[in-house]
Amino acid sequence: MKKSEPMSESYYYILLCLAKGANHGYGIMQMTKALSQGDVVIGSGTMYGATDNMMKKGWIREIRSDGPGLERRRLYQLTDEGREALRTEIARLRRMLDNAKEV
Secondary structure, eight states, X not given: OOOOOOOOHHHHHHHHHHHTXXXXXXXXXXXXXXHTTTSOOOOXXXXXXXXXXHHHHTSEEEEEOXXXXXXXXXXXXXXXXXXXXXXXHHHHHHHHHHHHHHO
């Protein structure tokens, strides 16, 4: 098993939100806040910096909304590479929790 770099909370939650389906930045920010029960709040600067970086990594892609009146809204969609990055991070976190249980 190859060692993976820890993922930031912002990256983790963005990918986790997108695992549920394509979403726009504000929707991801709101879903993150709800999933983390308010512990993780992603600001717009962090959101758009993270999405740019994740697009460069090939983890997400930008798609256009086809909803009426929403044609200009940017949506983000998880790629297969992004899904694998999320799975790898979840496995890393589970290992860490298992180690903590042993102590």
